[in-house]
Amino acid sequence: MEIACTRSPQQLLMARQAYHARYKKSLEEDVAHHTTGDFRKLLVPLMSSYCYDGNEVNMTLAKAEAKILHEKISEKVYSHKDLIRILATRSKAQVNATLNHYKNEFGNDINKDLKTDSKDEFLAILRATIKCLTCPEKYFEKFFV
Template sequence: MEDISKSDKYIYILRRRKRMATIVSPQHFSPVEDAENIKKACQGWGTDEKAIISILGHRNLFQRKLIRQAYQEIYHEDLLHQLKSELSGDFERAICLWVLDPPERDAHLANLALQKPVPDCKVLVEIACMRSPEDLLATRRAYRCLYKRSLEEDLASRTTGDIRKLLVATASAYKYHGEEIDETLAHSEAAILHDEILGKAVDHEETIRVISTRSSVQLCAILNRYKDIYGRSITKDILSHPSNEYLSALRAAIRCIKNPNRYYAKVLRNAINTVGTDEDALTRVIVTRAEKDLKKITELYHKRNNESLDQAIARETSRDYKAFLLALLGHGGI
Protein backbone atom coordinates (compact mmCIF):
# COMPACT_ATOMS: atom_id res chain seq x y z
CA MET A 1 0.00 0.00 0.00
CA GLU A 2 2.88 2.34 0.80
CA ASP A 3 4.38 1.84 -2.70
CA ILE A 4 1.02 2.54 -4.33
CA SER A 5 0.65 5.68 -2.24
CA LYS A 6 4.09 6.92 -3.29
CA SER A 7 3.34 6.13 -6.93
CA ASP A 8 0.03 7.99 -6.78
CA LYS A 9 1.74 10.98 -5.16
CA TYR A 10 4.41 11.02 -7.88
CA ILE A 11 1.77 10.94 -10.63
CA TYR A 12 -0.11 13.77 -8.89
CA ILE A 13 3.04 15.89 -8.75
CA LEU A 14 3.75 15.30 -12.44
CA ARG A 15 0.21 16.22 -13.43
CA ARG A 16 0.28 19.33 -11.26
CA ARG A 17 3.58 20.41 -12.79
CA LYS A 18 2.15 19.94 -16.26
CA ARG A 19 -0.79 22.20 -15.37
CA MET A 20 1.57 24.86 -13.99
CA ALA A 21 4.13 24.61 -16.83
CA THR A 22 4.10 27.05 -19.75
CA ILE A 23 6.13 25.03 -22.25
CA VAL A 24 4.05 23.56 -25.09
CA SER A 25 5.50 20.37 -26.59
CA PRO A 26 4.17 17.85 -29.11
CA GLN A 27 3.01 14.44 -27.97
CA HIS A 28 4.75 12.76 -30.92
CA PHE A 29 8.11 13.80 -32.35
CA SER A 30 11.25 12.34 -33.93
CA PRO A 31 14.53 13.12 -32.16
CA VAL A 32 16.47 12.10 -35.28
CA GLU A 33 14.47 14.50 -37.48
CA ASP A 34 14.88 17.28 -34.91
CA ALA A 35 18.64 16.68 -34.72
CA GLU A 36 18.91 16.72 -38.53
CA ASN A 37 16.83 19.90 -38.82
CA ILE A 38 18.95 21.66 -36.18
CA LYS A 39 22.07 20.68 -38.15
CA LYS A 40 20.53 22.07 -41.34
CA ALA A 41 19.69 25.31 -39.53
CA CYS A 42 23.38 25.67 -38.62
CA GLN A 43 24.73 25.05 -42.13
CA GLY A 44 25.18 27.51 -44.98
CA TRP A 45 25.98 31.22 -44.87
CA GLY A 46 23.81 32.06 -41.87
CA THR A 47 22.15 30.30 -38.99
CA ASP A 48 18.38 29.80 -39.13
CA GLU A 49 17.62 30.85 -35.55
CA LYS A 50 13.86 30.65 -36.10
CA ALA A 51 14.13 26.97 -37.01
CA ILE A 52 16.15 26.26 -33.87
CA ILE A 53 13.60 28.08 -31.71
CA SER A 54 10.70 26.25 -33.36
CA ILE A 55 12.29 22.94 -32.33
CA LEU A 56 14.03 23.44 -29.00
CA GLY A 57 11.57 26.06 -27.75
CA HIS A 58 8.81 23.44 -27.95
CA ARG A 59 10.44 20.30 -26.58
CA ASN A 60 10.21 19.08 -22.99
CA LEU A 61 13.11 17.77 -20.89
CA PHE A 62 12.74 14.15 -22.01
CA GLN A 63 12.52 15.17 -25.66
CA ARG A 64 15.56 17.47 -25.43
CA LYS A 65 17.60 14.64 -23.92
CA LEU A 66 16.72 12.39 -26.87
CA ILE A 67 17.55 15.14 -29.36
CA ARG A 68 20.94 15.75 -27.75
CA GLN A 69 21.62 12.02 -27.75
CA ALA A 70 20.58 11.65 -31.40
CA TYR A 71 22.72 14.64 -32.41
CA GLN A 72 25.75 13.08 -30.71
CA GLU A 73 25.19 9.72 -32.39
CA ILE A 74 24.64 11.16 -35.87
CA TYR A 75 27.27 13.95 -35.95
CA HIS A 76 29.70 12.84 -33.20
CA GLU A 77 29.42 16.28 -31.67
CA ASP A 78 27.69 17.64 -28.59
CA LEU A 79 24.64 19.70 -29.55
CA LEU A 80 25.71 22.31 -26.98
CA HIS A 81 29.03 22.83 -28.76
CA GLN A 82 27.20 23.34 -32.05
CA LEU A 83 24.79 25.87 -30.54
CA LYS A 84 27.59 27.80 -28.82
CA SER A 85 29.52 28.08 -32.07
CA GLU A 86 26.51 29.27 -34.09
CA LEU A 87 24.64 31.55 -31.68
CA SER A 88 25.64 34.48 -29.51
CA GLY A 89 24.62 36.83 -26.72
CA ASP A 90 21.62 36.40 -24.46
CA PHE A 91 19.95 34.04 -26.94
CA GLU A 92 22.90 31.64 -26.93
CA ARG A 93 23.15 31.65 -23.16
CA ALA A 94 19.41 31.06 -22.74
CA ILE A 95 19.09 28.21 -25.22
CA CYS A 96 22.22 26.45 -23.93
CA LEU A 97 20.85 26.62 -20.38
CA TRP A 98 17.60 25.15 -21.69
CA VAL A 99 19.36 22.21 -23.36
CA LEU A 100 21.30 21.29 -20.21
CA ASP A 101 19.87 18.70 -17.83
CA PRO A 102 18.57 20.44 -14.65
CA PRO A 103 21.47 19.26 -12.40
CA GLU A 104 24.05 20.45 -14.96
CA ARG A 105 22.12 23.70 -15.36
CA ASP A 106 22.05 24.40 -11.63
CA ALA A 107 25.74 23.51 -11.33
CA HIS A 108 26.52 25.93 -14.16
CA LEU A 109 24.40 28.70 -12.61
CA ALA A 110 26.06 28.17 -9.23
CA ASN A 111 29.52 28.35 -10.77
CA LEU A 112 28.66 31.55 -12.67
CA ALA A 113 27.34 33.09 -9.45
CA LEU A 114 30.55 32.18 -7.63
CA GLN A 115 32.83 33.52 -10.38
CA LYS A 116 31.48 37.07 -10.11
CA PRO A 117 33.72 39.61 -8.34
CA VAL A 118 31.14 39.58 -5.54
CA PRO A 119 29.41 36.17 -5.53
CA ASP A 120 25.70 36.36 -6.34
CA CYS A 121 24.47 34.82 -3.10
CA LYS A 122 20.78 35.07 -4.01
CA VAL A 123 21.26 32.72 -6.97
CA LEU A 124 23.08 30.28 -4.68
CA VAL A 125 20.28 30.54 -2.12
CA GLU A 126 17.66 29.84 -4.81
CA ILE A 127 19.40 26.62 -5.82
CA ALA A 128 20.01 25.48 -2.23
CA CYS A 129 16.54 26.29 -0.89
CA MET A 130 14.21 25.58 -3.83
CA ARG A 131 15.40 22.18 -4.99
CA SER A 132 14.28 18.86 -3.56
CA PRO A 133 16.89 16.90 -1.57
CA GLU A 134 17.42 14.55 -4.54
CA ASP A 135 17.71 17.43 -7.02
CA LEU A 136 20.21 19.27 -4.82
CA LEU A 137 22.26 16.08 -4.43
CA ALA A 138 22.27 15.66 -8.22
CA THR A 139 23.42 19.27 -8.61
CA ARG A 140 26.33 18.70 -6.22
CA ARG A 141 27.34 15.61 -8.19
CA ALA A 142 27.11 17.50 -11.49
CA TYR A 143 29.17 20.37 -10.07
CA ARG A 144 31.93 17.99 -8.94
CA CYS A 145 31.93 16.29 -12.36
CA LEU A 146 32.04 19.57 -14.31
CA TYR A 147 34.52 21.54 -12.21
CA LYS A 148 36.55 18.84 -10.42
CA ARG A 149 35.76 20.47 -7.09
CA SER A 150 32.83 20.22 -4.72
CA LEU A 151 30.22 22.96 -4.61
CA GLU A 152 30.74 23.22 -0.85
CA GLU A 153 34.49 23.71 -1.39
CA ASP A 154 33.94 26.62 -3.77
CA LEU A 155 31.27 28.18 -1.55
CA ALA A 156 33.65 28.09 1.41
CA SER A 157 36.58 29.54 -0.57
CA ARG A 158 34.58 32.42 -2.10
CA THR A 159 32.66 33.59 0.97
CA THR A 160 33.33 34.38 4.64
CA GLY A 161 31.58 34.68 8.00
CA ASP A 162 27.86 34.00 8.44
CA ILE A 163 27.16 34.07 4.70
CA ARG A 164 29.64 31.22 4.26
CA LYS A 165 28.00 29.24 7.07
CA LEU A 166 24.54 29.76 5.60
CA LEU A 167 25.45 28.84 2.03
CA VAL A 168 27.57 25.80 2.89
CA ALA A 169 24.96 24.50 5.33
CA THR A 170 22.00 24.89 2.97
CA ALA A 171 23.88 23.57 -0.09
CA SER A 172 25.18 20.48 1.70
CA ALA A 173 21.88 19.57 3.40
CA TYR A 174 19.80 16.51 2.60
CA LYS A 175 16.52 17.42 4.26
CA TYR A 176 13.45 15.40 5.09
CA HIS A 177 10.99 15.90 2.22
CA GLY A 178 7.71 14.68 3.70
CA GLU A 179 4.58 16.49 4.86
CA GLU A 180 4.73 15.90 8.64
CA ILE A 181 4.88 18.96 10.91
CA ASP A 182 5.88 19.16 14.57
CA GLU A 183 3.91 22.11 15.99
CA THR A 184 5.69 22.01 19.35
CA LEU A 185 9.03 22.25 17.60
CA ALA A 186 7.70 25.07 15.38
CA HIS A 187 6.77 27.08 18.50
CA SER A 188 10.12 26.56 20.23
CA GLU A 189 12.22 27.29 17.15
CA ALA A 190 10.18 30.39 16.30
CA ALA A 191 11.23 31.66 19.73
CA ILE A 192 14.86 30.76 19.03
CA LEU A 193 14.81 32.70 15.75
CA HIS A 194 13.14 35.69 17.42
CA ASP A 195 15.66 35.84 20.25
CA GLU A 196 18.63 35.54 17.93
CA ILE A 197 17.44 38.04 15.32
CA LEU A 198 15.97 40.72 17.60
CA GLY A 199 18.56 40.10 20.28
CA LYS A 200 21.17 41.36 17.83
CA ALA A 201 23.19 38.17 18.28
CA VAL A 202 26.88 38.30 17.37
CA ASP A 203 26.34 35.28 15.11
CA HIS A 204 23.27 33.46 13.83
CA GLU A 205 24.37 29.89 14.47
CA GLU A 206 20.93 28.68 15.56
CA THR A 207 19.14 30.51 12.74
CA ILE A 208 21.44 28.87 10.21
CA ARG A 209 20.88 25.48 11.85
CA VAL A 210 17.10 25.81 11.61
CA ILE A 211 17.07 27.10 8.01
CA SER A 212 19.51 24.45 6.78
CA THR A 213 18.10 21.37 8.54
CA ARG A 214 14.31 21.68 8.77
CA SER A 215 12.07 20.53 5.93
CA SER A 216 10.25 23.12 3.83
CA VAL A 217 6.87 22.35 5.41
CA GLN A 218 8.36 22.50 8.91
CA LEU A 219 10.05 25.82 8.12
CA CYS A 220 6.75 27.23 6.85
CA ALA A 221 5.15 26.16 10.13
CA ILE A 222 7.96 27.89 12.07
CA LEU A 223 7.58 31.09 10.05
CA ASN A 224 3.80 31.08 10.48
CA ARG A 225 4.13 30.52 14.22
CA TYR A 226 6.69 33.36 14.40
CA LYS A 227 4.15 35.78 12.92
CA ASP A 228 1.34 34.44 15.12
CA ILE A 229 3.37 34.92 18.31
CA TYR A 230 5.13 38.20 17.59
CA GLY A 231 2.71 39.93 15.22
CA ARG A 232 5.30 40.55 12.50
CA SER A 233 6.92 38.46 9.81
CA ILE A 234 10.48 37.39 10.41
CA THR A 235 11.59 39.21 7.24
CA LYS A 236 10.39 42.53 8.71
CA ASP A 237 12.34 41.88 11.89
CA ILE A 238 15.45 41.12 9.83
CA LEU A 239 15.03 44.54 8.20
CA SER A 240 15.48 46.13 11.63
CA HIS A 241 19.18 45.27 11.31
CA PRO A 242 21.61 47.32 9.23
CA SER A 243 21.65 45.65 5.82
CA ASN A 244 24.51 43.32 4.95
CA GLU A 245 25.20 40.45 2.55
CA TYR A 246 24.31 37.72 5.03
CA LEU A 247 20.97 39.24 6.09
CA SER A 248 20.06 39.84 2.45
CA ALA A 249 20.74 36.16 1.69
CA LEU A 250 18.83 35.07 4.80
CA ARG A 251 15.77 37.08 3.74
CA ALA A 252 16.01 35.58 0.25
CA ALA A 253 16.20 32.06 1.73
CA ILE A 254 13.12 32.68 3.88
CA ARG A 255 11.16 34.09 0.93
CA CYS A 256 12.18 31.15 -1.24
CA ILE A 257 10.90 28.73 1.39
CA LYS A 258 7.77 30.64 2.36
CA ASN A 259 6.39 31.43 -1.09
CA PRO A 260 8.58 30.37 -4.04
CA ASN A 261 6.22 31.63 -6.73
CA ARG A 262 5.97 35.08 -5.18
CA TYR A 263 9.74 35.17 -4.80
CA TYR A 264 10.26 34.40 -8.47
CA ALA A 265 7.63 36.93 -9.55
CA LYS A 266 9.59 39.58 -7.65
CA VAL A 267 12.88 38.47 -9.24
CA LEU A 268 11.25 38.91 -12.65
CA ARG A 269 9.91 42.33 -11.72
CA ASN A 270 13.32 43.49 -10.52
CA ALA A 271 15.00 42.06 -13.63
CA ILE A 272 12.64 43.89 -15.98
CA ASN A 273 12.45 47.17 -14.06
CA THR A 274 16.19 47.60 -13.59
CA VAL A 275 18.02 49.99 -15.93
CA GLY A 276 18.98 48.00 -19.01
CA THR A 277 17.10 44.81 -17.95
CA ASP A 278 18.85 42.04 -16.02
CA GLU A 279 18.83 39.39 -18.76
CA ASP A 280 20.67 36.84 -16.60
CA ALA A 281 17.94 36.86 -13.95
CA LEU A 282 15.17 36.93 -16.55
CA THR A 283 16.65 33.95 -18.36
CA ARG A 284 17.30 32.02 -15.15
CA VAL A 285 13.73 32.21 -13.92
CA ILE A 286 12.04 31.45 -17.24
CA VAL A 287 14.36 28.59 -18.19
CA THR A 288 14.35 26.89 -14.77
CA ARG A 289 10.60 27.24 -14.13
CA ALA A 290 9.03 26.81 -17.61
CA GLU A 291 8.46 23.09 -17.01
CA LYS A 292 7.46 23.45 -13.36
CA ASP A 293 5.40 26.40 -12.16
CA LEU A 294 5.96 29.33 -14.50
CA LYS A 295 2.24 29.63 -15.23
CA LYS A 296 1.55 30.45 -11.57
CA ILE A 297 4.53 32.81 -11.45
CA THR A 298 3.29 34.69 -14.52
CA GLU A 299 -0.18 34.99 -12.96
CA LEU A 300 1.34 36.58 -9.84
CA TYR A 301 3.49 38.84 -11.99
CA HIS A 302 0.45 40.07 -13.91
CA LYS A 303 -1.51 40.66 -10.73
CA ARG A 304 1.25 42.73 -9.13
CA ASN A 305 2.43 44.68 -12.19
CA ASN A 306 -0.74 45.41 -14.20
CA GLU A 307 0.79 43.90 -17.33
CA SER A 308 1.54 40.36 -18.42
CA LEU A 309 5.05 38.95 -18.39
CA ASP A 310 4.66 38.33 -22.12
CA GLN A 311 4.04 42.05 -22.69
CA ALA A 312 7.01 43.03 -20.54
CA ILE A 313 9.34 40.64 -22.38
CA ALA A 314 8.08 41.82 -25.77
CA ARG A 315 8.82 45.41 -24.71
CA GLU A 316 12.18 44.93 -22.97
CA THR A 317 13.88 42.26 -25.13
CA SER A 318 14.41 41.83 -28.85
CA ARG A 319 15.05 39.54 -31.79
CA ASP A 320 15.80 35.85 -31.25
CA TYR A 321 16.19 36.17 -27.49
CA LYS A 322 12.66 37.59 -27.24
CA ALA A 323 11.25 34.92 -29.55
CA PHE A 324 12.84 32.14 -27.52
CA LEU A 325 11.60 33.42 -24.14
CA LEU A 326 8.11 33.83 -25.57
CA ALA A 327 8.26 30.26 -26.91
CA LEU A 328 9.02 29.00 -23.40
CA LEU A 329 6.01 31.00 -22.21
CA GLY A 330 3.82 29.01 -24.58
CA HIS A 331 3.79 31.19 -27.70
CA GLY A 332 4.17 29.84 -31.21
CA GLY A 333 3.06 26.63 -32.84
CA ILE A 334 4.51 23.15 -32.51
Protein backbone atom coordinates in the same frame (compact mmCIF):
# COMPACT_ATOMS: atom_id res chain seq x y z
CA MET B 1 21.29 30.37 -2.16
CA GLU B 2 18.54 30.31 -4.78
CA ILE B 3 19.51 26.83 -5.98
CA ALA B 4 19.80 25.44 -2.46
CA CYS B 5 16.47 26.86 -1.32
CA THR B 6 14.27 26.26 -4.36
CA ARG B 7 15.25 22.71 -5.29
CA SER B 8 14.11 19.48 -3.74
CA PRO B 9 16.70 17.56 -1.73
CA GLN B 10 17.03 15.10 -4.61
CA GLN B 11 17.55 17.89 -7.16
CA LEU B 12 20.16 19.55 -4.97
CA LEU B 13 21.97 16.24 -4.53
CA MET B 14 21.99 15.73 -8.30
CA ALA B 15 23.31 19.28 -8.82
CA ARG B 16 26.10 18.62 -6.33
CA GLN B 17 26.94 15.34 -8.07
CA ALA B 18 26.98 17.01 -11.49
CA TYR B 19 29.19 19.80 -10.16
CA HIS B 20 31.60 17.23 -8.75
CA ALA B 21 31.68 15.29 -12.02
CA ARG B 22 32.40 18.42 -14.03
CA TYR B 23 34.83 20.29 -11.75
CA LYS B 24 36.35 17.39 -9.75
CA LYS B 25 35.60 19.08 -6.43
CA SER B 26 32.58 19.54 -4.26
CA LEU B 27 30.17 22.42 -4.61
CA GLU B 28 30.26 22.89 -0.85
CA GLU B 29 34.05 23.18 -1.02
CA ASP B 30 33.85 25.91 -3.66
CA VAL B 31 31.12 27.78 -1.80
CA ALA B 32 33.27 27.69 1.33
CA HIS B 33 36.34 28.81 -0.62
CA HIS B 34 34.60 31.74 -2.33
CA THR B 35 32.66 33.10 0.64
CA THR B 36 33.64 34.39 4.04
CA GLY B 37 32.17 35.22 7.42
CA ASP B 38 28.43 35.15 7.92
CA PHE B 39 27.80 34.39 4.25
CA ARG B 40 29.86 31.21 4.52
CA LYS B 41 28.10 30.30 7.78
CA LEU B 42 24.76 30.42 5.95
CA LEU B 43 25.57 29.16 2.46
CA VAL B 44 27.65 26.08 3.24
CA PRO B 45 24.96 24.44 5.42
CA LEU B 46 22.27 25.34 2.87
CA MET B 47 24.26 23.59 0.15
CA SER B 48 25.31 20.65 2.33
CA SER B 49 22.16 19.54 4.08
CA TYR B 50 19.83 16.87 2.83
CA CYS B 51 16.45 17.81 4.28
CA TYR B 52 13.37 15.71 4.78
CA ASP B 53 11.03 16.42 1.88
CA GLY B 54 7.67 15.39 3.32
CA ASN B 55 4.74 17.40 4.63
CA GLU B 56 4.74 16.23 8.24
CA VAL B 57 5.55 18.89 10.80
CA ASN B 58 6.27 18.82 14.50
CA MET B 59 4.34 21.70 16.03
CA THR B 60 6.17 21.42 19.36
CA LEU B 61 9.45 21.85 17.49
CA ALA B 62 7.99 24.71 15.41
CA LYS B 63 6.98 26.54 18.58
CA ALA B 64 10.37 26.02 20.23
CA GLU B 65 12.29 27.05 17.13
CA ALA B 66 10.11 30.11 16.54
CA LYS B 67 11.10 31.22 20.03
CA ILE B 68 14.79 30.65 19.22
CA LEU B 69 14.48 32.66 16.00
CA HIS B 70 12.77 35.50 17.85
CA GLU B 71 15.43 35.54 20.57
CA LYS B 72 18.32 35.62 18.10
CA ILE B 73 16.69 38.31 15.97
CA SER B 74 15.86 40.39 19.07
CA GLU B 75 19.49 40.05 20.16
CA LYS B 76 20.59 40.98 16.60
CA VAL B 77 22.73 37.85 16.30
CA TYR B 78 21.50 37.09 12.81
CA SER B 79 24.24 34.59 11.98
CA HIS B 80 23.83 32.57 15.16
CA LYS B 81 24.37 28.85 14.61
CA ASP B 82 20.86 27.96 15.82
CA LEU B 83 19.17 30.43 13.47
CA ILE B 84 21.16 29.07 10.53
CA ARG B 85 20.63 25.45 11.62
CA ILE B 86 16.86 25.92 11.66
CA LEU B 87 16.81 27.41 8.16
CA ALA B 88 19.36 25.01 6.67
CA THR B 89 18.31 21.66 8.09
CA ARG B 90 14.53 21.69 8.44
CA SER B 91 12.09 20.63 5.74
CA LYS B 92 10.26 23.37 3.91
CA ALA B 93 7.03 22.30 5.63
CA GLN B 94 8.72 22.53 9.04
CA VAL B 95 10.22 25.94 8.22
CA ASN B 96 6.80 27.18 7.13
CA ALA B 97 5.20 25.91 10.36
CA THR B 98 7.94 27.57 12.41
CA LEU B 99 7.62 30.89 10.60
CA ASN B 100 3.82 30.81 10.86
CA HIS B 101 4.13 30.25 14.59
CA TYR B 102 6.71 33.07 14.74
CA LYS B 103 4.23 35.46 13.13
CA ASN B 104 1.31 34.32 15.30
CA GLU B 105 3.28 34.42 18.54
CA PHE B 106 5.36 37.56 18.03
CA GLY B 107 3.09 39.63 15.78
CA ASN B 108 5.37 40.18 12.78
CA ASP B 109 6.47 38.32 9.74
CA ILE B 110 10.09 37.27 10.33
CA ASN B 111 11.29 39.19 7.26
CA LYS B 112 9.81 42.37 8.69
CA ASP B 113 11.84 41.83 11.86
CA LEU B 114 14.93 41.27 9.69
CA LYS B 115 14.58 44.64 7.94
CA THR B 116 16.28 46.56 10.72
CA ASP B 117 19.10 47.62 8.42
CA SER B 118 18.17 47.73 4.74
CA LYS B 119 21.82 48.20 3.73
CA ASP B 120 23.08 45.09 5.53
CA GLU B 121 23.91 42.56 2.80
CA PHE B 122 23.78 39.57 5.14
CA LEU B 123 20.28 40.51 6.31
CA ALA B 124 19.27 40.84 2.65
CA ILE B 125 20.45 37.31 1.83
CA LEU B 126 18.86 35.99 5.03
CA ARG B 127 15.51 37.53 4.01
CA ALA B 128 15.95 36.14 0.48
CA THR B 129 16.72 32.70 1.90
CA ILE B 130 13.52 32.74 3.91
CA LYS B 131 11.50 33.94 0.92
CA CYS B 132 13.01 31.22 -1.31
CA LEU B 133 12.34 28.51 1.27
CA THR B 134 8.76 29.53 1.93
CA CYS B 135 7.49 31.05 -1.30
CA PRO B 136 9.96 30.84 -4.18
CA GLU B 137 7.40 32.03 -6.74
CA LYS B 138 7.04 35.35 -4.87
CA TYR B 139 10.81 35.67 -4.64
CA PHE B 140 11.30 35.18 -8.40
CA GLU B 141 8.19 37.19 -9.29
CA LYS B 142 9.97 40.46 -8.54
CA PHE B 143 12.57 39.66 -11.22
CA PHE B 144 10.18 38.70 -14.01
CA VAL B 145 7.17 40.98 -13.57
